[in-house]
Amino acid sequence: KYPRFKSRKKSRKSAEYTSSAFRYRDGQLTLAKMREPLAVVWSRPLPEDAAPSTVTVSQDAAGRWFVSLLCDDTIAPAPATTAAVGIDAGIASLMTLSTGEKITNPRHERRDRARLAKAQRELSRKEKGSANRAKARLKVAKVHARITDRRRDFLHKLTTRLVRENQTVVIEDLTVRTMVTNHKLARAISDAAWSDMRSMLEYKCAWYGRDLVVVDRWFPGSKLCGACGTLRAKLPLNVREWTCDCGAVHDRDVNAAKNVLAAGLAVSACGDGVRPQRESSRTGQSSVKQEAQRVTAGIPRH
Incomplete structure (x- = not known):
């Protein structure tokens, strides 16, 4: 052809x-x-x-x-530290750290949505191939560039701070490509740019000599009680706080971040890989789930 x-x-x-x-x-x-x-x-x-x-x-x-x-350059490793942090990615809060800190989602696309919609309406009215259409297309591109630049600048500052302050960074393996198929959340997920955030953490940890641990995507961080190890059967998304049978009151996101950190440190201690592990043919469970059960095995459940 x-x-x-x-x-x-x-x-x-x-x-x-x-x-x-x-x-x-x-x-x-x-x-x-x-x-x-x-x-x-x-x-x-x-x-x-x-x-x-x-x-x-x-x-x-x-x-x-x-x-x-x-050009050739060698990046000096950052000074070693004993700090470690677990990260739970979200939409209302872009990140929730295991320290309890919540980082607000700036929602860069939403802030410029009216300006972008106006520029796209003007573009749709122009005749294809005309000089006015080329000018209108440039206006739309400038709005997109403004959104992209602000988002990238925010993520660079945030990821650099996390890598400098912590020796070990633990995150979840999120399937963003599958999650954006939800038409109700696709726009918000794309604006959060979780994939860009993960890629920045990966190469910055490699630059500065830090450890990045990625836990299995099926790890039940939100439903697992960080105090007694009890696993709830269900936890709808609209439930932001819940009380365990042991009496512990959990913020959903903070609890998830703490459990992600514990699972990541357990994976590092047993020498497992940082990539999501396949299920074991003997137990039918991933190594991260097995390790999480080992961590909480000695804790009485209610």
Whole structure:
């Protein structure tokens, strides 16, 4: 069949320059066939004695230009600490930590939803192929870029703080791709960007010498009493606080974060993997569930 060509209007435009096609001196970048250096606002300085090997110039859908320099660098590990934290991801609270701290969800898409809807309405009225439609499309792209930038900035600051303060970070393995099939929660889940948050934690923990533990997605963190180990049969989403038979009163999210931390530390202690484990052919349960039962085995249940 005939080849299907990609649209330059929809994809990110980029050009890559090797070492013979650019010059970087004293913080100024000059590309091939250019007399004057580029007017660049640098986000951060290059590492000392670093020589860029490749330069990539790109333009996003909002019409903004970016320059990325590739160079060798070694990130120094952060000072060791004994602190550990369990994280329960949510929508009302973006994160609930095992320390009891709740981090409010900024809801960046909701804050700009009216502006985005207006820009999309104006785009839908323009004739396809016209110059006015191109201008309207650029306005929509700028609103999306504003939402994305604010979300990414917030997640970077949050994940960097968690990695610097804790030696071990424990999270749940969330199947975001399956969860967004719920049409009532898909927009809120996408705005929370749990997948981006996890990827940031993964590479930042690798950078700074931290341990990231991912517990099994089926671990019943919310329904498990952190005091006596009793497992409730049901716990609807609208129940935010519940009282165990042992008398312990639990905040749903804080209790889940504490149980996730306990399961993650148990997995680390027994030398299990950080990825979700398959069910054991002997017990029919995942290793994380088995370890959670071992942790609470000696505690009397009511």
